[in-house]
Amino acid sequence: MSLYRAETRRLFKRRFTKLFLLGAVVVLAAVAVSTFLTNESVGPEQIAAAKAEAQAQFERDTQQVEKDRASCEAAKGTAQANQWPPDCAQLTAPRLENYDYEWYMPPTFIFRESFPDMATTLAALLALAAFIIGASFVGAEWNSGGMMNLLLWRPQRLRVLGTKLLTLLLTFTAITVVLSALWTGAFYLLAEARGSTDSMTPGAWQSIGLMELRGLALVLVAGAVGFGLASLGRHTAMALGVTVGALIVFQFGLGAVLQLAKVQFVDAFLIPAWLIAWMDKEITLEDYNSCDFSSVNGCQPETLTLTWTMAGSLLAGLFVVVVGAAMWTMRSRDIT
Incomplete structure (x- = not known):
């Protein structure tokens, strides 16, 4: 049996993987049902x-x-x-x-206007699942001693770790593509029943397709980062601890400090703004403590636009740094 097939079986045999994916599907179903019940067709x-x-x-x-x-x-x-x-x-x-x-008017689901938020919801949920499952997939191997036993069978460190990562990424690629197709189809039918699909032009479909591709990239980066952090710490808790610490320090602590210091565009230093820029192609931040005077419009706040290319560069850098560090430590550290 090939190493890839063995890792694929190992990934899907784990109860944690099955239960977490089942939970994600249940949450998605709840979102779809609640959207259906809270919207109605307008005539x-x-x-x-x-x-x-x-x-x-x-x-x-x-x-x-x-x-x-x-x-x-x-x-x-x-x-x-x-x-x-x-x-x-x-x-x-x-x-x-x-x-x-x-x-x-009663709420109605206009596919072109409302579905991008649903695509972002799907990407965010799958990214969370990929991160946690990826961290658990390799973290449990280190914690249980399974990695050491596996290296006795295949004493090729980088190949073993790389195959595990490849298995995770290919698995979540397939899961994301399938769920994205089902998600899009479900909300298209929902829009026909409880809203409108009249404004869906080829350009609108292309925009949605590109947005879902960006969502796929977000899922894969999240899975790789969770996998890499757990491999670095040789424990699932390493990835979860770093994430919780980053959220507390950067999302809340840093944001509060920057606001007290009256730094311009505080949101540019926080995670949500970059995720929105990635999924929505751009986000414009405003500094209401400043004045950009115009003889036509008067005093307007200064703005800063974050684009999807800027956010993509950060995601790519995060992927390279974390995965590269995991591979380097796998090669250089003792297996104990």
Whole structure:
């Protein structure tokens, strides 16, 4: 039996892998079902009801303004006069055109507008699964002594570790591709039943496909980083501990310190902004403590745009550093 086939069987024979993947599928199913139940298809009846609600709200607000004017006039010369403006005519009635009936429409799933968030949800959940399963896959081998026994059978350190990593990455590539196809199909059917797919042009499909490819890359990097950290520490807890520490130090501690120091674009130093930039192609951060004056627009906050290429460079660098360090220590350290 080849080493790759043996590692594939070992990965799928582990109960942790099966249970974690099952849990991920259950969470995805819950998201899809809740989305289905909280959206509905919009037709002439819903539009008519929304317009009627907008009209009714306009009439209620108009009546309230008339009551307020009467109260304002009645309060003149009394102790309550300071609760109203000096000129009661300042209490102006609303205008019907300010009441957009779309505000009163029921939620509906527009595939082109709403599915990108669902694609990001899928990628984030699978990335978490890949990270934890990858860390456990190699961490358990080190902790149980299985790695040492395996090296007695195949005394080729880098080949053994590389095959394990390849097995993990190929497995999650297949899982991500299959689930992405099912996820896309499910929400397309959901949009047909509870929303609209009318705006799906070839360009829109291409954009969704590229977004799902970026999601696949995120999943693979997360799995490789979890695998690499656990291999470096020779224990699953190494990967989990480093991750928790990084979240606490960089996500909360560093963010608080930078805000106190009034550093520009604090979000640029935090993880979520880079993940959004990667999945959504870019994110624009604003510094509300600064003023970029324009004679046309006045004082506008300064902005910083993070692009998917910048985020991709960070992901690639993280992959190379962690996996490279794991391979180097595998080759240089004693197996004990």
